[in-house]
Amino acid sequence: MLTILNRHDRNQPFPDVDQALDEPNGLLAVGGCLSPRRLENAYRRGIFPWYGEGEPILWWSPDPRLVLAPDHIRISRSLRKSLRRGDFAFSFNRCFEPVLEACAEPRAYATGTWIVPEVRRAYLDFHRLGFAHSFESWQGDRLVGGLYGVAIGRVFFGESMFHRVSDASKAAFAYAVHCLKSWGFVLIDCQVYTDHLASLGAREIPRSEFIRLLDQYCGQPPSPEAWRCAAEFP
Template structure:
């Protein structure tokens, strides 16, 4: 059995109590208030659930992460980046990015990004904690991602592509900027081949906790200007 969060004052259990099967399931219930979400991410926890389910909270072990200076850019991807037929922009249209991320993937019927989730992360965006990275071709949004920046850690949430390589372009340009800003880690949550191809790796929960302990309260870069092209970021 996992704990049920009934009241706003209920705290998350220690992440070491997360289940092995399903991997990382820690608690259920609660809400998606900014306070609850910030508390979750600071503890290494994130929400993930399907429509009709209670809010489920997770902290998997191992954890998929990427250290910014270890990003892998393939030869073909380098050629794609050099074309520069795209523009990468930070925080121009967060709501549109999360809408695009919520669209069902090929072969899937639904999405885990519910309207409740959209509203919650848009609220975090208004508070300057959630950010979007957007790729435009001919002024059309064709790819991007969103996540949270706390201290010198970035917690990635979801990405999308409407054309080939668009999400990779967004991810690479964001990571390059995070490295300039001195960020220590990008939390990718759960591994997949797409992330591994970009240089992501897996670390155990104890190592991930060390990153949280060391970098959450570091003074992170505050120059996530709204609507600014990536090549103009300081």
């Protein structure tokens, strides 16, 4: 039975993730709000919001969970050549809101978007508080790709990515992993399986193992260099 969250109680605990439904996989709770406190509580427990326009807030913790260890990223030969040619320039947190807006644009293969106005406002607030971050790829002055996610301790929770030219999102992802690794991050949450993320080296692990890793690493601070400067790339 799904837990109904109180919209006005930002401190209300989430149910144990073991109570999530098998079908649809990982659905755990309904309702509540997207306050920074509730979002932080959710991510620390391996839970994330995902819902569409006109729906209540839905909270998920799927099993298995798709994750990437920064050391295990796979970069294709063609992308490696593109990076060596300098086809892209990179940045982080340079333009979080434009990245968020680009990720919210409807995709050719889907109708609508889960990044509804309420979600955009929530993650902008989360960014201002230092939890949500973006990575960007550029060609000249044009933003051509990027991704955003949430950082807690030494874990980065990826949320969404976009591209406007070929390989731009993969390049931004490679840059993000490079930065996160240099800052001492040990785990990147990719949420659920996609062929695209699997091709980059992500793998599925049991939810119980994922929660154990969160318990271990969310309380550990990353390098003091995190979100200040990054090692040379590529």
